[in-house]
Amino acid sequence: MANETRARAVISGRVQGVFFRLETRQAAQRYGVFGWVKNQMDGTVAAVFEGPKESVDSILEWCKQGPPHARVEHVAVEWEDYTGEFNSFDITY
Numbered sequence: 001m002a003n004e005t006r007a008r009a010v011i012s013g014r015v016q017g018v019f020f021r022l023e024t025r026q027a028a029q030r031y032g033v034f035g036w037v038k039n040q041m042d043g044t045v046a047a048v049f050e051g052p053k054e055s056v057d058s059i060l061e062w063c064k065q066g067p068p069h070a071r072v073e074h075v076a077v078e079w080e081d082y083t084g085e086f087n088s089f090d091i092t093y
Contacts, residue, residue, distance in 0.1 A: 004082040005053045006035075011045045011063050013073035020045050021091045023067040024059075031055040031062075034086035038093060050086055 011020070016039050024037045024047060033055050035048040047063070049056045066072045 003052050004050065004084070005056050006048065006050045006080040006082045007056050007060060008078045008080055009047045009049065009060060009063060010040070010076045011047070011066070011072055011074070012043070012076075014069075014071040015045045015066060016043055018069040019067050020070050024063065025089050025091055027062045028059055028089040031058045033059050034089050036086070036090045036092045038091065048086075050082060050084070 021037045021039065024045070028035065028037075028049065031051070033049045033051040035050050037045060037047040040046050049059050060075065060077060063075050064072055
């Protein structure tokens with residue numbers, strides 16, 4: 001589908017221990033985005049988002065703020081080819 005896209009994001013700042021993954025999953029479900037989110041060993045949070053371009057843009061915009069206790073410093077985004085491999089949005093470990 002021409003409107004479908006995929007983005008890989010790495011979110012840095014105070015993003016672990018503040019329910020970032022749980023709230024990212026809830027936001028992704030609201031926006032109709034599939035993929036996954038997980039904590040990284042270096043203290044960042046990584047995620048892959050797939051879905052309609054405007055929905056992926058919306059979840060990336062949400063990531064710039066995150067949940068109330070997060071302090072996002074940077075969101076690095078790499079755009080990739082849409083694969084359609086996901087049918088849900090999951091927290092992975």
